[in-house]
Amino acid sequence: MIANNFEYAKPASLAEALNLLADGSAKALAGGMSLIPMMKLRLASPEKLVDLSGVPNLAAISESGGTIRIGATATHYAIESSPVCRAKCPLIAETAASIGDVQVRNCGTLGGAAAHADPSADYPAALLALEAKFLVASKSGTRTVEARDLFVDALTTSLEPGELIQEIQLPSDDSGTGTCYKKVYQPASGYATVGIAVRVSKSGGKISFARVGVTGLATKAFRARGVEDALVAGKSSAEAAALVTNGVDANSDIHASADYRNHLAQVTTARAIEVALARIA
Ligand SMILES: Cc1cc2nc3c(=O)[nH]c(=O)nc-3n(C[C@H](O)[C@H](O)[C@H](O)COP(=O)(O)OP(=O)(O)OC[C@H]3O[C@@H](n4cnc5c(N)ncnc54)[C@H](O)[C@@H]3O)c2cc1C
Numbered sequence: 001m002i003a004n005n006f007e008y009a010k011p012a013s014l015a016e017a018l019n020l021l022a023d024g025s026a027k028a029l030a031g032g033m034s035l036i037p038m039m040k041l042r043l044a045s046p047e048k049l050v051d052l053s054g055v056p057n058l059a060a061i062s063e064s065g066g067t068i069r070i071g072a073t074a075t076h077y078a079i080e081s082s083p084v085c086r087a088k089c090p091l092i093a094e095t096a097a098s099i100g101d102v103q104v105r106n107c108g109t110l111g112g113a114a115a116h117a118d119p120s121a122d123y124p125a126a127l128l129a130l131e132a133k134f135l136v137a138s139k140s141g142t143r144t145v146e147a148r149d150l151f152v153d154a155l156t157t158s159l160e161p162g163e164l165i166q167e168i169q170l171p172s173d174d175s176g177t178g179t180c181y182k183k184v185y186q187p188a189s190g191y192a193t194v195g196i197a198v199r200v201s202k203s204g205g206k207i208s209f210a211r212v213g214v215t216g217l218a219t220k221a222f223r224a225r226g227v228e229d230a231l232v233a234g235k236s237s238a239e240a241a242a243l244v245t246n247g248v249d250a251n252s253d254i255h256a257s258a259d260y261r262n263h264l265a266q267v268t269t270a271r272a273i274e275v276a277l278a279r280i281a
Contacts, residue, residue, distance in 0.1 A: 003039035007048040011055060014137065017164065020050045022139040024161030028052055030073055030112030033104055052111075058166070059109075063088055066173040072111025072165045076100075079110060088172035091179035091197060095126040098183055100190040111165040117220065118191070119154045119251065124221030125197040126181055127168070128213035135167040142166065154219040177201040177209070178280035182272040183216070184264050186255050192216040193256050194265045196244075198276040200231065207231045207277075217265045218248050227269060237277070241270035 009026075011017040020026055026048035029035060038044040052058060052073050059073040063084045070079065070092075079085050080097035099105055099113075099122050113123050114134065124147075132147040139162060150157050159165070183195035194216040201209040210231040215221040226247075230240035244265045250258035 001040050001042060003036075004042065004045040006039075006046055008051065009048065010051040010053065014055050014058065014164075014166070017050055017052060017055050018137060018139045018162070020048070021164060022162045026050045028112075028115070028164055030115075031075065031104075031108040033100075033108040034112065034116045034118065052164075061085065063172050066171065068092075068170045068172045070110055070168045070170065072167060073109045074111075076105035076108050076110070076113075077102075080105065084172075089130070089170050089174065091126050091130060091174075091181055091199060092123075092170060094179070095122050095181040095195075095197065098122055098181060098185075098190070098192075098195075104190070110168055114150065114168065115157060115159060115165055117151055117153075117155055117157045119219050119221070120186065120191040120193070120195075120216045121221075122181070122183060122192050122195050122215060124151055125192070125195045125213035125215035127170075128221055128223050129179075129197040129199045129211040130170050130213075131211065133169040134165050135169065136163050137166040138163045144169075148223065151220045151222075156220075174199070175281060178276040178278065180272045180275040180279065182268050182275065184268060194261055194268055196265070196269045196272040198269075198272040200273065200276045200280065202277075202280060206234060212244070212269065212273075214244060214265065214269075217245070217250055217261055219251065222248075224269070227273075231273065237270045237273040241266050241273060244269045 027046035029049040029051045058071045060071045076096040085093040127147040134145040183192040197213040199211040210228040212224040226243035245262040250261045252258040
């Protein structure tokens with residue numbers, strides 16, 4: 001299908017982009033990997049597209065003071081191949097490398113994927129496990145949004161009309177921490193039927209810190225706090241992983257029934273925990 005008519009603007013600065021987005025009638029265009037298909041299917045019909053590709057420094061990746069800053073338009077490929085991400089935050093690099101195919105990874109962006117909030121998208125699990133912060137900009141200024149507050153529901157975030165994700169901030173001081181992202185791939189698209197991001201560290205031979213992000217299982221990604229608490233309380237990986245489905249209303253669709261997704265989530269969580277533990281430096 002062909003998209004409805006729309007206006008197109010390619011601002012040369014962040015301020016110009018924010019001005020164009022300010023009245024809420026325009027949509028940001030990043031990699032176009034989700035927005036363009038939705039427009040072609042007429043599931044989205046924005047009056048105006050504001051192409052972010054001309055905004056300087058919006059794709060930069062840097063590290064200072066224990067924080068990695070990833071510009072919103074950094075592509076999945078840029079993140080998976082970034083020496084900073086690979087060395088200082090391997091969980092985000094591993095997650096980026098698992099997305100779609102080479103074309104998708106060369107076009108799609110971290111900011112676009114987070115803002116789209118697909119329930120089967122990979123990044124939200126890692127962003128929750130990493131307790132990421134989002135620098136969000138609008139014409140009236142900036143604010144910081146925690147990952148746990150960004151993902152509201154399927155395809156729904158807490159971003160207000162006119163707001164743009166400018167930067168994603170991640171911890172870079174994860175020494176002594178083991179991480180792993182594991183997913184069950186949907187064979188055609190690569191999306192996560194379920195995806196589990198784990199971050200653990202030990203003290204005195206026991207797990208002292210655990211963060212577990214889950215995607216694909218429910219309408220929005222979430223932190224599996226029951227699993228985290230069980231790990232810190234000394235439960236085995238399998239015992240803790242069994243709790244990942246507690247209180248969750250699992251998605252059921254053409255790719256997997258709710259029962260099957262629950263099973264996949266438990267098995268994948270146990271495996272991701274084991275790998276993360278083995279990776280503790
Ligand atoms: C064939 C295929 C396979 C895929 N496989 C996977 C997969 O395995 N795993 C996975 O997680 N994803 C997958 N995706 C989705 C892909 O990762 C997209 O990159 C992502 O969903 C959207 O990113 P984008 O940069 O293309 O954003 P766009 O499509 O340009 O935009 C998506 C939405 O975000 C908004 N937006 C964009 N940038 C910003 C910003 N900075 N601030 C606020 N709002 C913004 C747009 O207005 C739009 O509403 C796949 C996509 C395709 C086409």
